Amino acid sequence: MANAALVSCSLNLSSGSKPSSHLVPSASVSLQISRSPFRRILLKGDKRLRKCRTVYAMAVSMGQEAGVQPGSGSDHSSNEAPTPKKVMVIGGDGYCGWATSLHLSNKNYEVAVVDNLVRRSFDHQLGLDSLTPIASIHNRIRRWKSLTGKDIGLYVGDICDFEFLSEAFKSFEPDAVVHFGEQRSAPYSMIDRSRAVYTQYNNVIGTLNALFAIKEFGEDCHLVKLGTMGEYGTPNIDIEEGFITITHNGRTDTLPYPKQASSFYHLSKVHDSHNIAFTCKAWGIRATDLNQGVVYGVKTEETAMHEELSSAYRLWKRRPDPGYLDIRDTVQCIELAIANPAERGEFRVFNQFTEQFSVNELAALVTKAGKKLGLNVRTVYVPNPRVEAEEHYYNAKHMKLAELGLEPHLLSDSLLDSLLNFAVQYRDRVDSRQIMPSVSWRKIGAKPKTVPA
Amino acid sequence: MANAALVSCSLNLSSGSKPSSHLVPSASVSLQISRSPFRRILLKGDKRLRKCRTVYAMAVSMGQEAGVQPGSGSDHSSNEAPTPKKVMVIGGDGYCGWATSLHLSNKNYEVAVVDNLVRRSFDHQLGLDSLTPIASIHNRIRRWKSLTGKDIGLYVGDICDFEFLSEAFKSFEPDAVVHFGEQRSAPYSMIDRSRAVYTQYNNVIGTLNALFAIKEFGEDCHLVKLGTMGEYGTPNIDIEEGFITITHNGRTDTLPYPKQASSFYHLSKVHDSHNIAFTCKAWGIRATDLNQGVVYGVKTEETAMHEELSSAYRLWKRRPDPGYLDIRDTVQCIELAIANPAERGEFRVFNQFTEQFSVNELAALVTKAGKKLGLNVRTVYVPNPRVEAEEHYYNAKHMKLAELGLEPHLLSDSLLDSLLNFAVQYRDRVDSRQIMPSVSWRKIGAKPKTVPA
Numbered sequence: 001m002a003n004a005a006l007v008s009c010s011l012n013l014s015s016g017s018k019p020s021s022h023l024v025p026s027a028s029v030s031l032q033i034s035r036s037p038f039r040r041i042l043l044k045g046d047k048r049l050r051k052c053r054t055v056y057a058m059a060v061s062m063g064q065e066a067g068v069q070p071g072s073g074s075d076h077s078s079n080e081a082p083t084p085k086k087v088m089v090i091g092g093d094g095y096c097g098w099a100t101s102l103h104l105s106n107k108n109y110e111v112a113v114v115d116n117l118v119r120r121s122f123d124h125q126l127g128l129d130s131l132t133p134i135a136s137i138h139n140r141i142r143r144w145k146s147l148t149g150k151d152i153g154l155y156v157g158d159i160c161d162f163e164f165l166s167e168a169f170k171s172f173e174p175d176a177v178v179h180f181g182e183q184r185s186a187p188y189s190m191i192d193r194s195r196a197v198y199t200q201y202n203n204v205i206g207t208l209n210a211l212f213a214i215k216e217f218g219e220d221c222h223l224v225k226l227g228t229m230g231e232y233g234t235p236n237i238d239i240e241e242g243f244i245t246i247t248h249n250g251r252t253d254t255l256p257y258p259k260q261a262s263s264f265y266h267l268s269k270v271h272d273s274h275n276i277a278f279t280c281k282a283w284g285i286r287a288t289d290l291n292q293g294v295v296y297g298v299k300t301e302e303t304a305m306h307e308e309l310s311s312a313y314r315l316w317k318r319r320p321d322p323g324y325l326d327i328r329d330t331v332q333c334i335e336l337a338i339a340n341p342a343e344r345g346e347f348r349v350f351n352q353f354t355e356q357f358s359v360n361e362l363a364a365l366v367t368k369a370g371k372k373l374g375l376n377v378r379t380v381y382v383p384n385p386r387v388e389a390e391e392h393y394y395n396a397k398h399m400k401l402a403e404l405g406l407e408p409h410l411l412s413d414s415l416l417d418s419l420l421n422f423a424v425q426y427r428d429r430v431d432s433r434q435i436m437p438s439v440s441w442r443k444i445g446a447k448p449k450t451v452p453a
Numbered sequence: 454m455a456n457a458a459l460v461s462c463s464l465n466l467s468s469g470s471k472p473s474s475h476l477v478p479s480a481s482v483s484l485q486i487s488r489s490p491f492r493r494i495l496l497k498g499d500k501r502l503r504k505c506r507t508v509y510a511m512a513v514s515m516g517q518e519a520g521v522q523p524g525s526g527s528d529h530s531s532n533e534a535p536t537p538k539k540v541m542v543i544g545g546d547g548y549c550g551w552a553t554s555l556h557l558s559n560k561n562y563e564v565a566v567v568d569n570l571v572r573r574s575f576d577h578q579l580g581l582d583s584l585t586p587i588a589s590i591h592n593r594i595r596r597w598k599s600l601t602g603k604d605i606g607l608y609v610g611d612i613c614d615f616e617f618l619s620e621a622f623k624s625f626e627p628d629a630v631v632h633f634g635e636q637r638s639a640p641y642s643m644i645d646r647s648r649a650v651y652t653q654y655n656n657v658i659g660t661l662n663a664l665f666a667i668k669e670f671g672e673d674c675h676l677v678k679l680g681t682m683g684e685y686g687t688p689n690i691d692i693e694e695g696f697i698t699i700t701h702n703g704r705t706d707t708l709p710y711p712k713q714a715s716s717f718y719h720l721s722k723v724h725d726s727h728n729i730a731f732t733c734k735a736w737g738i739r740a741t742d743l744n745q746g747v748v749y750g751v752k753t754e755e756t757a758m759h760e761e762l763s764s765a766y767r768l769w770k771r772r773p774d775p776g777y778l779d780i781r782d783t784v785q786c787i788e789l790a791i792a793n794p795a796e797r798g799e800f801r802v803f804n805q806f807t808e809q810f811s812v813n814e815l816a817a818l819v820t821k822a823g824k825k826l827g828l829n830v831r832t833v834y835v836p837n838p839r840v841e842a843e844e845h846y847y848n849a850k851h852m853k854l855a856e857l858g859l860e861p862h863l864l865s866d867s868l869l870d871s872l873l874n875f876a877v878q879y880r881d882r883v884d885s886r887q888i889m890p891s892v893s894w895r896k897i898g899a900k901p902k903t904v905p906a
Contacts, residue, residue, distance in 0.1 A: 162646065193661075200658070200724075201654065204657065205650055208646075212898075216899040235708055236705070237700075237701040238701060244699070246690060246697070246701075248690040248697065248699075249690065251846070253688050256713065259709065262734075271723075274724070278720055387735040442735060445669060446665040
């Protein structure tokens, strides 16, 4: 195995009560289920709904109705207050999903979160915790209501359970569905057979169910699906946005860009893309597939409003040379996709990142920014746990979201300063055992793995 | 919906006891489980195996040891009798799987069938039956033994159950696995949501399990996986065998051929191909992906030996313009792939068909052959239940199996004569209600569908 591919930046604080602090590769929080402010949805005498154990909705029962802004999303500009667009955010309890839910709510979309909260239990399984304390989804939603007067609906359940998803669809009647609700860790999918199978089952079947729900209950609904830049792999030609025009033996066609995913997680997203493309063609589904790069960043305008609104703090150890983007750009991209929906039957693909860095470039940026803060930064080369070329060409296009108006936040030194400052602020919560890669792409086996204490 | 795409040939017999006879689109048989000649495998005191309810093996207890031919597969030519290659045929009770199992056994491979027999129960669900009577897998294997003296092992169980598959692998220790064991009907996958989900779950997870079993229990084992020509869709450029060399913006790479599958079944095969390609790269699996065309034909050399050895008789209604091949060529292709295995880490793709016909060309062939037999043949144009272009370019390469030595049986008039004669012979078993397409690609819904009596 090559030993110079992955750079882990170990930051030794030159001052402070703890001897060392690290960037944390994964993050989440203990599970708190507080049901008190919720009530079961009991709609129009629908007895089937009463049987459904997992459907909850946020009761509108707290705080004053402050700052009500009934306007619609950014595609409406009239002075009349049109009916707000309804957006269902599947996986709305996650890092990107929660920030997106708040952003859309702030922009006067009517938002409902659908989430099975399973990510929080994965962290329990693996002994992980968030760098920052994360409030329960229920407390987050209550806090948002008390700060802004805006409601966010909540449906707790698993979209692989079609009965649950159907009830959520029929109850909320979304105009758009943003689908973050997948197992989204490549290393998790490479721990053992059962996690590989879980990842593909959960992601593929969940997305199939979402497609069937749209066809059955809201065929005009726009699916905004989160994919990943990792679906493309590292071809020796430029990566286009979803499709490539090929001339071959004198004939020409524009075809889906060939995919070469390199983990069971990334593969699950490739499978999703193919399934979605088919349903757009066969059923007239309108869909946007957002192939997202690595998201970094601590705060958006909305999560910064209160500590209880924080998303988990993450900086992922990733394959070399992908695209990166700020979480503030993630939420902006989602809004742009919703405000400018795909046509009926259209399957469009946007590459969602703003800058491209090699791991070495990133290490140099961290080193430079750390030194400015007086941190003692060392770059440590560790074996690459993944199976991939150490050096390769990489040039991916990302114009379509810019054309829709994306104004990127770039990874400047000042931003890096703020990220590092955040890590320093929460250094007491750092678990240094989680820094190094513990999953090997080659050593994955069929037997269930448990994590040592 | 266009109404001239699918041609169904309705054959009115000019004589005979029944007023009309039809080509039957699907076929299978009643389920008979006869356990008497079997015993549980009790190997070397392995208590785990004793617990496994679903593992059965053929007892060597019948007939004389006739015609024992201990030679190996066709890649061995020495006069010494080398240890025969062991081939596990997953889905070995099916149309192609059974014919392949017999062919390989006849060629002195040591063969074990792995099958959950679920295809037989699908036919019960849908009220289908085979044109020809099909013996139980147990009776078939006993008949083969009595005719040839050759044993075929049998493991009845579901490869989605990894414990079952593991025990079968550890017990049989295959040198090659031929994987036919998937839900392989496009219309079945388009009946309703639950069948769509079942198809993708069963096919994707079963194949993942096969890959993990190879990695865990026999990493040198060669996976020969059945894909379909339908994975490619109908691009406006030539279809290559699995990979295409693309020059784009001045750079060149050879990449997986873009896939545009057009049913949840075809999509499941696309997902499989991506998963297998990844494991070849990451784990060094050796794999051959056989993108097969439409298989026709009643008999192989081996199934013709006795009525109880028959495979189901099928002639599928399929999308326009795919490749076709005789079932005698299917079994030949599988043997060629096994005898010339992929290298460690190699993912190779062969397009497995011998001729290309449009539906109209096929209808003309049937008409011509039917007239020779004195049949009154009418061509009936019916609406196309699938979503696809009615007219399109189609040119698919299929050189690699020819280069390995495939000697095709072409769809000559005489062969067509014999197929039609077979239909006439079994005309009393024809169920004319099954001729017309009953599943619509556009009308598939989320609610479970049942089949009217």
